[in-house]
Amino acid sequence: MSGLGGVVTDLVADIDAVFLFSPSTASYEAIVDESDVPVVVVAVENTVGAELFIELPIEFREIKERIRFGMEGGIDQEYIDTGTIILCAMNLFDDGIDSVIRVRAGEFTHTGIYDLFVNSRAEPSVIRNVLEVVIGLGKKGQKGKPVGALFVVGDAGKVMNKSRSLSYNPFEKSHVHVGDPIVDVMLKEFSRLDGAFVISDSGKIVSAYRYLEPAAEGVDIPKGLGTRHMAAGAITRDTNAIAIVLSESDGLVRAFSGGELIFELDPEAY
């Protein structure tokens, strides 16, 4: 005996809901049939046909971010409230559920990670597509060299008013959207040059090479980040856009909304 029996019993005692992260059909069905509390599935796709479902925009590798997204989504969709005690179950290694985490929804700091995707001006799929491009850029860099990039997504009219052009806009008369494979290549190419990309609510690429000039008052971004991140944070406070930044110096991807850093992730983990 490991002596952990009591710990495991305490983990599962008096829970109000179960959150299953990307479960297989077999494990979902086994649990939903037995459970006397609501079972919520959190996954990129609802392949198991769950009644209570929270859509993950990407499989956050950081477990805390994945859980946080689930909690904030659960509260937003009114599956749970801040007092709910949740057993999160997931599969980190081979097949089947191998990890359980007990958490009270209200103990998790609300960061707005769910809001950033679901309640932004831009469509969630547009934000997900931009995030995927930026992660791809972060992984490969530009011809092996690290590259920085700044994407401002949504509320494009206002963003254009708060910025100026640094160079000829290659997207001037085009009607291209993020997510299109050709566009991914173009964006990677143009990201070698300075300034920001501006993307509309529906994913249209409005401009490259924009120098952002938002009011920076009241913007509180972590110390040590430079002007690109400051401009990203500030534009999201001054407009209803969100911003996704790839840092050339530390290689991390960061997302800003409402003037605040909402999450950061390491593209190498994806």
Ligand SMILES: Nc1ncnc2c1ncn2[C@@H]1O[C@H](COP(=O)(O)OP(=O)(O)OP(=O)(O)O)[C@@H](O)[C@H]1O
């Ligand atoms: N206001 C702005 N609008 C658009 N792009 C900007 C703005 N300010 C800086 N940048 C871009 O950010 C680049 C890097 O600047 P800086 O090193 O100060 O930022 P940083 O936050 O430290 O980013 P990194 O982590 O990538 O170095 C600049 O070369 C420029 O292309």
Ligand SMILES: [Mn+2]
């Ligand atoms: Mn820098």
